[in-house]
Amino acid sequence: DAGITQSPRHKVTETGTPVTLRCHQTENHRYMYWYRQDPGHGLRLIHYSYGVKDTDKGEVSDGYSVSRSKTEDFLLTLESATSSQTSVYFCAISGGQEGYGYTFGSGTRLTVV
Amino acid sequence: GENVEQHPSTLSVQEGDSAVIKCTYSDSASNYFPWYKQELGKGPQLIIDIRSNVGEKKDQRIAVTLNKTAKHFSLHITETQPEDSAVYFCAANTGGFKTIFGAGTRLFVKA
Numbered sequence: 001d002a003g004i005t006q007s008p009r010h011k012v013t014e015t016g017t018p019v020t021l022r023c024h025q026t027e028n029h030r031y032m033y034w035y036r037q038d039p040g041h042g043l044r045l046i047h048y049s050y051g052v053k054d055t056d057k058g059e060v061s062d063g064y065s066v067s068r069s070k071t072e073d074f075l076l077t078l079e080s081a082t083s084s085q086t087s088v089y090f091c092a093i094s095g096g097q098e099g100y101g102y103t104f105g106s107g108t109r110l111t112v113v
Numbered sequence: 114g115e116n117v118e119q120h121p122s123t124l125s126v127q128e129g130d131s132a133v134i135k136c137t138y139s140d141s142a143s144n145y146f147p148w149y150k151q152e153l154g155k156g157p158q159l160i161i162d163i164r165s166n167v168g169e170k171k172d173q174r175i176a177v178t179l180n181k182t183a184k185h186f187s188l189h190i191t192e193t194q195p196e197d198s199a200v201y202f203c204a205a206n207t208g209g210f211k212t213i214f215g216a217g218t219r220l221f222v223k224a
Binding site for chain 2: 031042044045090099101103105
């Protein structure tokens with residue numbers, strides 16, 4: 001996906017360990033989002049950012065934290081991974097707050113064993 | 114709370130036929146309705162969107178209609194092709210950062 005990359009693409013980790021996923025954009029967009037995708041649930045918002053060091057919680061934020069120290073990078077941290085956090089994680093960017101579509105990254109498949 | 118229901122969950126059509134996916138939203142304040150296509154192993158991609166002041170929008174073989182009174186919006190794909198096979202998500206933006214996604218429709222186009 002042009003302008004937005006996620007790393008790693010795949011990760012297996014053990015229960016109780018911290019995990020950090022990275023989202024990097026080259027579009028200079030102000031707004032960035034972290035979603036998780038699970039079968040039957042569509043996409044659910046974890047956290048979002050509306051500027052450097054400006055972040056807020058989404059609908060499924062428990063157990064997750066985020067940081068944004070630069071416009072281009074948005075990090076998602078699972079403080080102590082649990083099996084319920086096994087999912088596919090997508091980062092997205094948008095050019096505005098309302099009425100703008102998202103550009104999604106290719107996703108990170110995380111498995112917690 | 115706010116909710117977007119999407120139907121059907123699976124849709125199988127013959128190549129060349131039309132496909133229709135329907136969504137219903139609960140928050141009457143919703144004002145922006147994007148549709149995304151997700152191919153296997155990739156992130157969702159925006160394919161078309163509609164704003165609440167418009168009833169219909171077309172882009173080649175795809176169209177979206179919106180009925181604000183009934184809180185329904187639909188995606189129409191005409192002359193389907195095998196490359197249209199994917200998962201499609203509807204979404205409703207209720208203002209600010211709140212975008213609610215439907216659960217998705219898996220579309221199969223049989224050649």
